[in-house]
Amino acid sequence: MEVVTWALPKSGNCQIYLAGDWHYGALTCSRSSIKQMVTAIAGEKDALLILMGDLIEAITPDDRRWQTTSVDWQSKLYTPGEQAAAIIRDLASLKGRIPVILAGNHEWRLMNVECFPQTIATVLGSEYGGSSAVVHFEWEKKTAFRVHVSHGGWTPNSNAKDVVQQDANMRATLKMKLQDQVGDCIAHFCGHGHRLMLQPPTAHRQLYITTTKAGKINQNYKVSAVQSAEYLHPDTRWFGMCGSFLKLYSPPGSKSIGYAEMVGYRPNEIGCLRAVVRGGQLVNVEKLVY
DSSP states (O other), rough: OEEEEEEEETTOOOOEEEEEEOBBTTTBBHHHHHHHHHHHHSSSOOOOEEEOOOOOOOOOOSSSSSGGGGHHHHTTTSSHHHHHHHHHHGGGGGGGGOOEOOHHHHHHTTTTOOOOOHHHHHHHHHHEOTTEEEEEEEEETTEEEEEEEESOOOOOOOSSSSSSHHHHHHHHHHHHTTTTSSSSOEEEEESSSSEEEEEEEOOGGEEEEOTTTTTTTEEEEOOOOOSSOOOOOGSSSSSEEBBBBHHHOOOSSSOOOOOHHTTTTOOOEEEEEEEEEEEEEEEEEEEEOO
């Protein structure tokens, strides 16, 4: 795990986009949605972007997933090098505004050839975070809060019959999977699963009772600890899976078949997460669907 330090703007206000699983080089990559997101970030003062890995498809002809029909022949992104170069071109407007870039399992398969996420990070003036990292966000020369980011290697699922129960089960699984990874972070975010999921803090909903010597009984609600504390109870933290920009189906008429369609994956929302920082504190996280 890598540790990265990033200074917040003097105002203490910014927005942090968390996105990954773009899969440049796949015909089903929604580059138009990525362009829409990048344009929005570039137009926002002090907005940042953290990249969660699997930015490139990185599948070569000797891989069992290789299919000539699923390669992005429209943009001629045939090789991992061409895919990485396209990422660099498309993110040129955000150079210096990307605190960390992670590696995903797709890039990891080619580490013996080249560490493409590190190459991308170097050109864009970013830190390379390996598979997981903790970002210490500083404000007024002090640690304001920390965020744990990882690519991950799993997808939460549920066999519950009711959609409400399915959602609750998957969010609980996400929390339980991430909560023990690092204990001093106000938020944990992962990729890989292509699901756009968010589990907000729940401590403020938990009631407890106190008494006074005068015999009065009071009801209270748990409150979040200071975000820069050395340990934060899991119920005070945010947990999120950062979605994907890989569509399930190839364009009609292309005669192309991606492996996600072939194995029958469920459709997922195309999008990312956005964390809102105000006064040096992470105050909200929201889903963005494109």
